[in-house]
Amino acid sequence: MKLLNVLANDGIDKEVFEILKNQQINIDTTHYEKEELLHKINDFDILVVRSATKVDKELIDAMAKGKTKLIIRAGVGLDNIDTAYAAEKNIAVKNTPNSSANAVAELVLGQMFNLARFLNLANITMKQGEWNKKAYTGMELEGKTLGIVGFGRIGQTLAKKALALGMNVIYFDLYPANLENCTSLSLKEVLKNADFISLHTTATEKPVINQETLNYLKPSAFLINASRGNVIDEKALLKALNEQRIAGAALDVFVNEPTPNEELCLHPLCSVTPHIGAATAEAQNRIGKEVLQHILDYLKGNK
Numbered sequence: 013m014k015l016l017n018v019l020a021n022d023g024i025d026k027e028v029f030e031i032l033k034n035q036q037i038n039i040d041t042t043h044y045e046k047e048e049l050l051h052k053i054n055d056f057d058i059l060v061v062r063s064a065t066k067v068d069k070e071l072i073d074a075m076a077k078g079k080t081k082l083i084i085r086a087g088v089g090l091d092n093i094d095t096a097y098a099a100e101k102n103i104a105v106k107n108t109p110n111s112s113a114n115a116v117a118e119l120v121l122g123q124m125f126n127l128a129r130f131l132n133l134a135n136i137t138m139k140q141g142e143w144n145k146k147a148y149t150g151m152e153l154e155g156k157t158l159g160i161v162g163f164g165r166i167g168q169t170l171a172k173k174a175l176a177l178g179m180n181v182i183y184f185d186l187y188p189a190n191l192e193n194c195t196s197l198s199l200k201e202v203l204k205n206a207d208f209i210s211l212h213t214t215a216t217e218k219p220v221i222n223q224e225t226l227n228y229l230k231p232s233a234f235l236i237n238a239s240r241g242n243v244i245d246e247k248a249l250l251k252a253l254n255e256q257r258i259a260g261a262a263l264d265v266f267v268n269e270p271t272p273n274e275e276l277c278l279h280p281l282c283s284v285t286p287h288i289g290a291a292t293a294e295a296q297n298r299i300g301k302e303v304l305q306h307i308l309d310y311l312k313g314n315k
């Protein structure tokens with residue numbers, strides 16, 4: 013007899029899937045859309061989601077009527093889960109905060125090299141038959157200042173890599189960290205002094221980067237966001253890019269995913285990726301293993 017029914021509504025790492033099957037755990041990786049999910053959820057003890065499934069009050073009510081006792085977010089951000097309501101209904105929520113920092117930090121580094129050397133633009137224009145050698149004199153990262161807004165696991169992982177490249181690191185966080193050679197400053201000072209700014213806060217009610225704070229950036233500064241779309245006021249960013257008040261931006265996250273602001277996506281000074289910060293085989297495998305641990309812990313507690 014299977015001990016536990018788990019629904020991984022947005023999929024799960026293959027290796028972890030096999031391990032779970034061998035643990036007498038019934039794991040279903042079918043993706044159910046909202047209406048069907050509301051009916052199906054009764055069959056499952058645990059729901060595992062990535063960002064595609066929105067766990068709202070309606071879904072939590074359906075869970076509370078059935079036997080679902082645990083929601084696991086295979087990822088860091090919990091903004092697609094109504095965690096307060098889940099707590100009210102006695103449904104536990106876990107995430108996997110330890111797994112994706114390296115993948116996100118590497119994506120940001122990639123975008124920093126890209127922005128510094130016009131890789132994205134040079135690639136597009138060359139495919140269009142242009143040879144713009146003179147237009148793409150870039151800069152080196154060594155000796156430049158990286159400003160990190162939000163200095164948790166991802167921010168600190170990025171900082172270590174930037175230091176290894178010979179960059180200076182300044183950061184803003186409500187809770188200063190104890191990381192050597194990184195200087196804690198106010199948000200304004202970080203934005204004013206950085207050549208590259210990378211955002212690593214959780215989803216915020218009001219955008220951290222708005223019309224006012226964008227004015228602090230140097231005209232030569234590049235802005236990178238691999239945290240959550242609503243950390244930036246996209247209209248204000250578009251305006252700043254149109255007026256060339258900053259040098260460029262790289263965005264992995266958007267307010268309206270998966271149909272982001274088209275003007276922003278098509279903007280020549282903006283390099284875009286479809287929320288792939290954690291999308292490496294290694295990170296997904298680590299995330300899967302953190303999910304597995306949560307499931308096994310649950311099983312232990314319920315035997």
Ligand code: MLT
Pocket residue numbers: 062063086087088089090112239287289290
């Ligand atoms: C996360 O919160 O872990 C990342 O944004 C990755 C994702 O949701 O795809």
